[in-house]
Amino acid sequence: MKKILLIICLVIPVLTVQAQFERGTHFVNPGLTGFGLSYSGAEKTHFGLEAQVGTFVLDDVALLVNLKGDWKSGGDTYGVGAGGRYYINDSGIYLGAGLNLERYTGTVSATDFNLGVQVGYAYFLSKTVTVEPAVYYNQSFNHHSDFSKVGVKIDFGFYF
Numbered sequence: 001m002k003k004i005l006l007i008i009c010l011v012i013p014v015l016t017v018q019a020q021f022e023r024g025t026h027f028v029n030p031g032l033t034g035f036g037l038s039y040s041g042a043e044k045t046h047f048g049l050e051a052q053v054g055t056f057v058l059d060d061v062a063l064l065v066n067l068k069g070d071w072k073s074g075g076d077t078y079g080v081g082a083g084g085r086y087y088i089n090d091s092g093i094y095l096g097a098g099l100n101l102e103r104y105t106g107t108v109s110a111t112d113f114n115l116g117v118q119v120g121y122a123y124f125l126s127k128t129v130t131v132e133p134a135v136y137y138n139q140s141f142n143h144h145s146d147f148s149k150v151g152v153k154i155d156f157g158f159y160f
Contacts, residue, residue: 020124020128020159021060021062021087021090022056022059025055025056026053026054026056027053027054027055027062027157027159028051028052028157028158029051029052029053029054029064029132029156029158030051030052030155031048031154031155031156048068048069049068049069050067050155051066051067052064052065052066053065054085060087060090061084061085061086062084062085062087063082063084064082064084064085065080065081065082066079066080066081066100068080068081068100068102074106074107075104075105075107075108076105077102077104077105078102078103078105080100081099081100081101081116082098082099083096083097083116084097087122092121092122092123092130093119093122094122095118096116096118096120096134096136097115097117097118098115099115099116100113100114100115100138104147110142112140112142112147113141113142114138114139114140114147114149115138115139116136116138117137118135118137119135120133120135120155121133121134128159128160129158129159130156130157131155131156131157132154132155132156132157133152135151136152137149137150137151
């Protein structure tokens with residue numbers, strides 16, 4: 001009986017998520033330093049910082065703009081991008097894609113465009129605050145393939 005009650009308590013929040021994926025809803029999505037972990041041939045392992053701002057143009061479909069900055073011993077990276085997300089059936093699971101422009105300085109200086117894709121989950125802590133783990137891949141358009149990146153990140157979302 002305790003197991004059944006526990007399962008019900010875990011499933012009900014998932015079924016009632018429908019919260020904030022409606023047209024006209026806006027969100028801010030900061031990723032804090034130390035929560036973004038990635039790997040690429042140029043950077044090896046590092047930690048990053050990224051912030052996204054978005055709005056739902058249709059139910060379950062959001063457009064967003066992002067800014068990022070990485071400051072590390074081998075050099076700095078600055079970036080800006082635009083993309084979109086599709087939330088599947090108000091479950092909190094989303095598919096995202098976007099185009100980014102990044103500038104690398106330091107030991108390797110280059111400007112790069114990359115196409116990023118990600119799969120994540122928006123877990124609502126309250127009606128307007130989420131924790132959003134995601135797996136992503138950014139494919140570099142630069143001839144130097146070391147700029148392609150795969151990673152895991154955890155963002156926080158604020159929906160209003």
